[in-house]
Amino acid sequence: METTAILVKAGQLLLSLSILVVLHELGHFIPAKLFKTKVEKFYLFFDPWFSLFKFKKGDTEYGIGWLPLGGYVKISGMIDESMDKEQMNRPPEPWEFRSKPAWQRLIIMIGGVTVNLILGFLIYTLILWHWGEKLLPVANVKYGIYTDSVGYKIGLKDGDILMSVDNKPQEDFRDITKGVILDEAKTIQVIRDGKQVDVHIQEGFVGGTIKKKGPIAAVRLPAVIDTVLAEIKKVETPAYKAGLRAGDTVLAINGQPVQWFHEISKLVVKDTGKTISVTVKRGADTLTKSATIPSAGYLGVNISPDRHLEYVTKHYTFGQAIPAGFTTAIETLVDYVKQLRLIFVSKEVKASESLGGFMSIGNLFPSEWDWQSFWTLTALLSIILAFMNILPIPALDGGHVLFLIYEIITGRKPSEKFMEYAQIVGMVLLFGLLLYANGLDIWRWLTGK
Template sequence: MITTAILVKAGQLILSLSILVVLHELGHFIPAKLFKTKVEKFYLFFDPWFSLFKFKKGETEYGIGWLPLGGYVKISGMIDESMDKEQMSKPPEPWEFRSKPAWQRLIIMIGGVTVNIVLAFFIYTMILWYWGETYLPTKNLTYGIATDSLTQSIGLRDGDMILSVDGHKVDNFHEVAKVMVLKEAKSIQVEREGQQVNIPIPEMFISKVIERRSEFIGVRVPSVIDSVGPESKHAIAAGLQKNDKVLTVNGAPADYLHLMGRELMKAKGKTVNLTILRGSDTLTKSVSIPAEGDYAGKLGVSIRSGKDVFKFVTTDYSFAQAVPAGFSTAVEKLKDYVQQLRLIFVSKEVKVTESLGGFGAIGNLFPSVWDWQSFWSLTALLSVILAFMNILPIPALDGGHVLFLIYEIITGRKPGDKFMEYAQIVGMVILFSLLLFANGLDLWRAIRGWF
C-alpha cells in the first residue's frame, strides 16, 4: 500500500530533480546559443523510443521523456550520450560544437555546473533572507539527550548533557552527530549528574551509525500531549486530552517520547494500559494501538515539542547579510559532501554498501509532509551535489569533456573522434553501473526491511 507520506516524498523528489535538471541543462543551452551553436533537443528526463510530450520551436525540439534519470540537451556536432555517429562522420558545419574554438566549448560544458553552484548559493541566500536561521543550542537541551541501543553501547545515557566533541564545543545541537561522523571523533564529553564524563568513541562506531541510516542522538522530550486530532479515533475513545502526560505503557517507563515510542511499537495491534498524569491526578487509560496505516504503533496524538519545550535561537538576516551567509552555507555544504565521500572511499570504518544510495535514499531525505523550507534546503543541497558529481573527470560527465578540452587548450591537440566515442562509451558504462548498484542497494535494504 502506497501511503500519503511516500507520495509526498516522491512528489518533492520529482519536483526538486526537475528544477535542477532543467536549470542545469539551461546552463549548457544558453552559452551554446550565445556562441551560435545549434541545439537539436532540450529534454527533461530521457526519451528512448518515445517521449511523453514534445514540441519544436525554431531549430530545437523541447520535450519530456518517460525515463526519469535526468535530462539532456543534444548539441550538434558533439559526442554525447546520443552517440550520433552518422552526424560525426560528416564534414563539420560552422554551427556545430566541434567547429567552435576550444574556449567556447569549455564555457558551454561548464555552464551546467556553474548554474548549479549559483542556484545553490541563491537558494541558501533566499532561505536565510526569508526564514532566517533557527537552531537549538546544545546547552538548551533542558532534559538532555535521548539514546538508543547503539549510543548506549558506547556509554551514553538518557539525560546526558553534551558539552563538547573531541574537546570542541558544538553550539548547534543538530550539528553534533554530523561532527562526530564527518570528523571521525574519538571522544565526546557530557555532563551527567553534575559531573563531567569523557566517553571514548570506539572504532567501527561510525560504520554502525551509517549502517543504521537514522538519527542516533536525539532530544529527550517529555511525553506531554499537545493535541488530539479528530482523526485520532483510538485516543479519543480512550479519553486522552491535551496536557496529559504519559508516564508508563503497560508498566514500562514512557515519560519521554522516545521511551513511549518504543513501547507502543512493541504493542502494534494490541490494547495497552497507559498511566497518565492529568493535573495532580494519576489515571489509567486503555488504548488500542493500530497495527497498520499511518498510525501503526502510535497513539495518534501530537506531543508538545519544539519551541513549546526548548529555547531555540533565531537569527534574522537582511538581504545584504543573507548574501555572504548564503555563500558560506553553500561552501560549507560542499565541504561536508566531499568529507562524506572521503569517508566512504577512504575510511576503513565505513562500508561502501551501507553508505551509497539511489533515488530511494534521496527521496527519504525529504519530510513526509510538504514543507517549503525543507524542500528548498534539500534542493539547494542536491544542487551542490549535482555540481560536484558532474565536474568529476569521468567521460560522459561534464567533467570528462572539460578534462579533454583543457588538454586541447594546453597542448593544442584535439583528441580524435574515435577516442572520444570510446571514452563516452566507457563513461556511460561506469555511470549506469553505479546507478544500478546504488538503486540496487536501495531495493535490497527495502527487501531486508520487509523481512
C-alpha cells in the same frame, strides 16, 4: 507509507529534479548560443523512441521525455550520449561544437555545473532571508539526551548533556552527529552529574551510526502528550480510543513509572496485540485509561520539542543573507565531499549501506508539502549535482572538461574515435552505478532493511 504521503514525496522529488535539470541544461544552452553553436535538442528527461511533448523553434527541438533520469541538450558536432556517429563522419561545419575554439567549448561544458553552484547559493540565500535559520543551541537541551545501543557502546548515557566534539563547541545540537561522522572525531564532551566527562569514540561507532540512519542521540523530553493522533492508516489510534488528551502527563505504562516521552514507545512496543493501562495526570486528577496496542506497536501520541525547548531563529537582512548563503553552499559542498571520502577510505562505512537511488532521495522530502524543506533539499541536490557532474568521468561534464584542458595545455585534440570509446565507457559506468544504487533501494524496500 500511505499513498498520499508517497505521492507528495514523489511530487516534490519530480519538481525539484525538473528545476535542477532544466537550469543545468540551460547552463550549456546559453553559452552554446552565445558562441553561435547549433543546439539541436533541449529536453527535460530522456526520450528513447518517443517523447511526451515536443515543439521546434528555430534550429532547436524542445521537449519532455518519458524517462525521468535527467535531461540533455544535443549540441551539433559533439560526441555525447546520443552517439550520433553519422554527423561526426561528415566534415565539420562552422556552427558545430567541434569547430569552436577550445576555450569556448570549455565554457559551454562547465556552464551546467556553474549554474547549479550559483543556484544552490541563491536558494540558500533566499531561504535565510525569508525564513531565517532555526537552531537548537546545545546549552538549551536542558533535559539532556537519550541514546540507543550504538551510543551506549561508546559510553553515552541517558541524561548526558552534550557540549562539544573533540573539545570544539557546537552551535547547533543537530550538528553534533555531523561533526562526529564527517570529521571522524575521537571524543565527545558531555556534562554528567554536574561534571564534564570525555566519551571516547570507539572503532565501529561511525559505521553503526550510518547503518541505523539516525543521530547519535536525541533530545530527552518530559512525558507530556502534545498531540493525540486520531488516525494512523485510516484506523483510530489506541490513544484516541482510550480518551487520552493533549496536555496529559504520562505517569506509568502497566504500572511501570514513566518520566520521559521516549520511554512510552519502549514500553508500548513490548505489548503489541495486548491491552495496557496508561496512567496519566490531567490537571489535579490522576486517571488510568485502557488502550489496545496494534501489531505495529504504537500508542498514537506525539510531543513537540518546540514547546519544551528554547529554539533560536537567526534572522538575516538580504545583505546579510548573501554571504551567509555563500558560506552555507560551501559548507554543504565540503560536507558532501567528506561523505564520499568516508565511503572510499573508511573501513566502517560500506557503500551498500550509504548509497541510494531515487527512492532514497525521495524519502528525504517530507510527507506533507513544505516549501522550506522543499527549497532546502533542492539547494542541497543542486550542489550535489554540480559536484557529481564535474567529476572527471567520461560521459559527465567533468570528463569533457578534462579532455578540453588536456587539449588547451598540449595543443593536441583527442581523436574522435578515442572520444567515442571514452563516452561508451563512461555511460556503462554511470548506468551501472545507477542500476546498483536503485537496486539497493529496491532491496531495502523488499527486505525492510
